[in-house]
Amino acid sequence: MEEQVSKKGLNEDWLALILGMVFFVLSLGVFAGVDILGWGVKTSIWTSPSKALSVVSAKYAPIKGQVVKVEEQTLTVRTADGKEKTVKVPNAAQFKVGDHYEKSGVSGFTALILTFVAMFLITGIGAALLRLNLPKFLLGFAILFWLAYACWFAGHYAHIAATKNQFGHYGISWSLSMTGEFGFIIALVVGLLIGNFLPGVAEYLQEAARPELYIKTAIVIMGAGLGLKAAESLSLASNIMFRGFCAIVEAYLIYWALTYFIARRYFKFSREWSAPLASGISICGVSAAIATGGAINARPVVPIMVSSLIVIFVAVEMVILPFIAQAFLYHDPLVAGAWMGLAVKSDGGAVASGAITDALIRAKALNALGTKFAEGWITMTTTTVKMFIDIFIGIWAFILAVLWCSKIECKPGQKVRAIEIWHRFPKFVLGYAGTFFLLLLLCWPASRTVGVVKAKVDNLNKDATAITTQLASTEDEAEKTALQQRLSQIKAQIADLKATAAGSEKTLKTAKASAAEGNVFRVLFFVLTFFSIGLVSNFKKLKQEGIGKLAAVYVICLFGFVIWIGLAISWLFFHGVLPPVLPA
Numbered sequence: 001m002e003e004q005v006s007k008k009g010l011n012e013d014w015l016a017l018i019l020g021m022v023f024f025v026l027s028l029g030v031f032a033g034v035d036i037l038g039w040g041v042k043t044s045i046w047t048s049p050s051k052a053l054s055v056v057s058a059k060y061a062p063i064k065g066q067v068v069k070v071e072e073q074t075l076t077v078r079t080a081d082g083k084e085k086t087v088k089v090p091n092a093a094q095f096k097v098g099d100h101y102e103k104s105g106v107s108g109f110t111a112l113i114l115t116f117v118a119m120f121l122i123t124g125i126g127a128a129l130l131r132l133n134l135p136k137f138l139l140g141f142a143i144l145f146w147l148a149y150a151c152w153f154a155g156h157y158a159h160i161a162a163t164k165n166q167f168g169h170y171g172i173s174w175s176l177s178m179t180g181e182f183g184f185i186i187a188l189v190v191g192l193l194i195g196n197f198l199p200g201v202a203e204y205l206q207e208a209a210r211p212e213l214y215i216k217t218a219i220v221i222m223g224a225g226l227g228l229k230a231a232e233s234l235s236l237a238s239n240i241m242f243r244g245f246c247a248i249v250e251a252y253l254i255y256w257a258l259t260y261f262i263a264r265r266y267f268k269f270s271r272e273w274s275a276p277l278a279s280g281i282s283i284c285g286v287s288a289a290i291a292t293g294g295a296i297n298a299r300p301v302v303p304i305m306v307s308s309l310i311v312i313f314v315a316v317e318m319v320i321l322p323f324i325a326q327a328f329l330y331h332d333p334l335v336a337g338a339w340m341g342l343a344v345k346s347d348g349g350a351v352a353s354g355a356i357t358d359a360l361i362r363a364k365a366l367n368a369l370g371t372k373f374a375e376g377w378i379t380m381t382t383t384t385v386k387m388f389i390d391i392f393i394g395i396w397a398f399i400l401a402v403l404w405c406s407k408i409e410c411k412p413g414q415k416v417r418a419i420e421i422w423h424r425f426p427k428f429v430l431g432y433a434g435t436f437f438l439l440l441l442l443c444w445p446a447s448r449t450v451g452v453v454k455a456k457v458d459n460l461n462k463d464a465t466a467i468t469t470q471l472a473s474t475e476d477e478a479e480k481t482a483l484q485q486r487l488s489q490i491k492a493q494i495a496d497l498k499a500t501a502a503g504s505e506k507t508l509k510t511a512k513a514s515a516a517e518g519n520v521f522r523v524l525f526f527v528l529t530f531f532s533i534g535l536v537s538n539f540k541k542l543k544q545e546g547i548g549k550l551a552a553v554y555v556i557c558l559f560g561f562v563i564w565i566g567l568a569i570s571w572l573f574f575h576g577v578l579p580p581v582l583p584a
Helices: 012-032 108-129 134-154 164-170 182-197 199-205 211-232 234-265 271-295 301-328 333-343 347-368 377-408 419-424 428-473 477-536 539-544 548-574
Strands: 041-043 053-055 063-071 074-079 084-088 100-103
Touching: 012 108, 012 211, 012 428, 012 477, 041 108, 053 108, 063 084, 108 134, 108 477, 134 182, 134 199, 134 477, 164 347, 182 199, 182 301, 182 347, 182 477, 199 477, 211 234, 211 347, 211 377, 211 428, 211 477, 234 271, 234 377, 234 428, 234 548, 271 301, 271 377, 271 548, 301 333, 301 347, 301 477, 301 548, 333 347, 333 377, 333 548, 347 377, 347 477, 377 428, 428 477
Parallel strands: none
Antiparallel strands: 041 053, 063 074, 063 100, 074 084
């Protein structure tokens, strides 16, 4: 993982931070009343392709239907599908209930084209900053985008994606219940097929196939959505962060030492090979292998070979582990989330696996238990664990550099500078932390106010229900009068409480709109990540490079203890910790 800006241009780590922050800042426009990204495309579960696409913001959506309610400058319109939508109009007074209302807007297909153009231009500027072959990147990105999006679209077909509670809505009698996130798996499989059976096409697209850039950009954007979720359940989010930190400390202490020992003792690898291999298998894949190789001054071929191996096995893990988690951990979802973070050895693979696991487990829990877990908490757990791992890559590389310099390859007068920690620190983590904590700080006071008011209103509603029951059963007029006065007072209190929370509720609503608009691009960067990982995973090329001995160490360590110790540590720290449960 190169952390310094090379002579050729900006590196991917810094670029991911910049790109993610661009989308994040644009999404904040809604707080100023400017809906900059509201035209982004939203892909929904479909039976008819024409109904799959829409804009993410109601402000840009076309509306046509019958007016059912008129309030000041707001109309409530019932559309042909029976749904009611609210629209603000300056001349609401000229409408009456029963009138026809129609507003033109951005169609779903137009939204898709606009989304592609925005990503094409912004990533194109990024490619220029990286000093890539710009024409080749732009053409490759265009092809990559449409192939990846076709996979995402296919994954939303109702017979693939719809969960049991949605059968009636879509008029179907069966479905695989994989949710729309199954599009990630389709993208990975199609990428693998192209990468292994159409190597010429894969080679042509290689300039644009950059999974680490795409996933790191997505993670920066994702921080905002997770910050909002954390604000709404701060105690749970804090719990996840603390447990995630403890889990990765244990993983470092166990994984690395065992892998290094096996590589040295039983496979007779030199220290130069054993250290990057141990870091790659046990810590964080490609980033850790490259950082470790640099820390110990290994030949460039060492981390490159290890990284090639990691990419292959990440693709395998992404296909297998989420489904194992769905089968056995649907009753303990955050254990599954932490497991993905500890077991899948790359940022892209881990967070993407967390997203798949999130969707699969929520669907399974709803079908098998009737429990509807809130979306995003499994992914948040995976991301938290992986971010803590990333944060420590620089520190771990520094420790190894000091050890190699002072004990293993001692050279007179050579010292390791503390600034090396910063050079090796993954910069995109700063973007993730920034978007996360900004939304957390912005929304937590509002969320706390809304929570307090909701609790008080719920108690008052219980009192009102009890009084209403008493009113129905009493015959005493004096008692009825007293109860009615008390009921009026309660209703007035409820109205006052709701008024005090109105501003806070508006803040949370705006934050959700902002996060939703950023999420459009986060999802598409995820899809590009899956497709790109498949595309660069050439099994035949790996065999030709003759790294069977390295692969043997990887298989033994990964499937012999890394996955299972990761599961045990995840169970130890996250067993019994559940995400919020929503009404089914």
